[in-house]
Amino acid sequence: MSTDEGAAAHQEALWGAPAETEGAAAAVIDADGTVAGWTRGAGRLLGYAAEEVLGRPFADLLAPTGAARPRHRRGHRLEVGLRISRLAARDGAPRWLASFDPRPDxxxxxxxxxxxxxxxxxxxxxxxxxxxxxxxxxxxxxxxxxxxxxxxxxxxxxxxxxxxxxxxxxxxxxxxxxxxxxxxxxxxxxxxxxxxxxxxxxxxxxxxxxxxxxxxxxxxxxxxxxxxxxxxxxxxxxxxxxxxxxxxxxxxxxxxxxxxxxxxxxxxxxxxxxxxxxxxxxxxxxxxxxxxxxxxxxxxxxxxxxAALALQRNLLPSRLSGGPALEVGSRYLPADLDHGVGGDWYDVMALPRDRVALVVGDVVGHGIQAAAAMGRLRTALRTLADMDLPPVELLTRLDRTVGRLAQEDADSPGATFAGVGATCLYVVYDPAERIIDIAGAGHLPPVVVSPDGEATVTRIPSGVPIGLGLGHFESVRIEIPDGSLIALYTDGLVEFPTEDIESGIRRLAAALARPGLPLEELCDRAVAARRTPSLSDDATLLLARTGPSGAP
Missing domain, CATH: 3.30.450.40 (GAF domain)
Structure with missing residues (x-):
């Protein structure tokens, strides 16, 4: 039956029914007990289209329990009242109107x-x-x-x-x-x-x-x-x-x-x-x-x-140069969207007598405040590095500077400085003596890979984070041959919920123990060695290879 034919059949079947029937949930039953008319309201209530029920026994629409309870097309019984009343006879044949009434319950x-x-x-x-x-x-x-x-x-x-x-x-x-x-x-x-x-x-x-x-x-x-x-x-x-x-x-x-x-x-x-x-x-x-x-x-x-990611990328160095003493490479991976951009930063700075300073740090927290605090810390550290201070004295002054900035912001309504509690690792390489001078403020130790591929996690006094006013920092001086690799990194690269951080550091060291590879390829290997592609925190890696003109 076509749609137009079905509509005509409905109107014909509802002859003799009350005027409001078409808008209600109702059916017209012929003398032989089959469905002769079917309203849209009945279709909405029971789930049947008109063409599915016209000509079928009305009893097929009732639940098989002996009680006059309609059931839905999908099979479940409906808590619906059923009232059947006689319509005016037509051509001598009796007809009935079945009205479905949803009960209050x-x-x-x-x-x-x-x-x-x-x-x-x-x-x-x-x-x-x-x-x-x-x-x-x-x-x-x-x-x-x-x-x-x-x-x-x-x-x-x-x-x-x-x-x-x-x-x-x-x-x-x-x-x-x-x-x-x-x-x-x-x-x-x-x-x-x-x-x-x-x-x-x-x-x-x-x-x-x-x-x-x-x-x-x-x-x-x-x-x-x-x-x-x-x-x-x-x-x-x-x-x-x-x-x-x-x-x-x-x-x-x-x-x-x-x-x-x-x-x-x-x-x-x-x-x-x-x-x-x-x-x-x-x-x-x-x-x-x-x-x-x-x-x-x-x-x-x-x-x-x-916005935080754009701010951070603008504050991080766009180009790194280790001068004639170091070849440098880096990777920065922002945290995923659920956790927000963090406050990782890295830098390479030229010092007098062809020396080079390397730094990696991590500001506590995520978002625009962490990124802005990272920018202020990087600026402060660069200013102190320009004074050619030894690593211990530089961290001591940076600790005082951060404490002062935090106090100034505390005196300004609505302003907070997120730099308090930041970690930092500062390394100075002297190519004349082939020595690295390392000082840390609550940061993870560097990994040093020798020219023959032996990777060592350099143990240093960890110190306390920046800005807490507890700063007592120590440095370690290590002699390294030309062709050595120095790796500075943040915890996002090596820390995972399923294992201790020492395992992550060992995995990083193993990935870097390939002395013949270019730095870019080593950076890729270090990132690929992570246990999971998702990042709950920023991850930063800074690599530097020693040697004349940056060559092993």
Missing amino acids: ARRRLASERLALLSEASTRIGTTLDVMQTGQELADFAVPRLADYVTVDLAESVSLGAEPLVRLGMDAGRVPAFRRAGVASIHEGIPESLWDRGQPVFVPPASPFTQVLTSGKSFIEPMLRKSLGTWLRCDPERTRVIRTTDMHTVMMVPIQARGVVLGIAVFVRTDNPAPFEQDDLVLAEELVDRAALSLDNAHRYTREHI
Whole structure:
């Protein structure tokens, strides 16, 4: 039976029924006990489309318990009242009207189930500070609980950490770029989606999509119109997929927080014949609101992460030079998004008499404050290095400087200096004597690799971190031959939750025990030797190879 024929059959079957029947959950039963009419309300309640029940025995729709209890298409019994009344006879044949009435306790249970669903959503959506992951979590949660197919598309600015949309203007000449952050379907391979996660998404102009983005209000179309006279005429590819996958009902909900639009979530049903209704839209909006809060937090965190990373990269040296005495190389790996940029820094400074100073440090904390504190510490240390102070005296003065800066900031409302508690390792190499002079402030010891490939973790007095006012520092002088490798690093390179830090240092030393390799390749080996690709803290490595003109 075609759609038009089915609609005509409904109207004919409902002849003699009360005028309000078509909007209620009801069925017309013929004299032989088969279903002759079926309203949309009955379809929403029991899950059957009209063509699935017309002509079937009405008893097939009841639970096999002997009681007059309707059952849902999926098999579970519904707590619904059933009232059957006689209609006016037609052609002498009796007919009955079966009215389904959701009971108050069923309504309460439905409300309770939805509250439980929203409570579960709060633990399943927004588990990370990654906007793309949060978008996928929303899609995964809604399928199949609410829809058969869900997409979450975010404005390009959101995924990049830039300013989100305030809202599309009514006279907007073009639609901003969107990117697919989440997609889920009950069908394997997600045949409904034209775009994979991470890909740019086409948003058709003069469509429900732009209507939602312009108004900031949700859109629902219980019976999706698929004719060429609709907005689909501007989007033939989407039209093709809608028809081939039997999409028949749709909701679109704007993702917005603090008055700005972050994206749009689309809910579709294909296999489930029940059209979306207002209660479904309310539930979808509740889910999206919860996701929007997490997305907004993740977006703001992403922006801060990008700003802190840009600040740190601008404060770190863009080019390192060890002069004629040292060949130098480095790696800096920022912490992942969930943990934020830290305060690692490194530097190489020329000193009188062809000597070279190497430094690696680590500021406590993450974010913009840690990056800014790192910049101040690096500037202070460079100033002290220009005075050509011995390593112990330099760390002593740096400790006092940091303490003074912290006190000055403490006297300024709202200002804090994150440099207190920073660690630092300062090494001076004298090529004339082939000696390195090492002093540390709570930092990990350097690794020295001899020209024949023997790697040694150089034990030094660890000292106390900078800025605590407890500074008593000591230095160690070590003679090393030409062609030796000196490695300074931070704990992010060697510290892992699954093992002690000594094991990580030994793994680093083993990776560097290749004297014939170029420094860039050694840096790559050191990074590859880490136990996990994820970074909960910044990781820094500074390598220096001794020898005339930096050659072994």
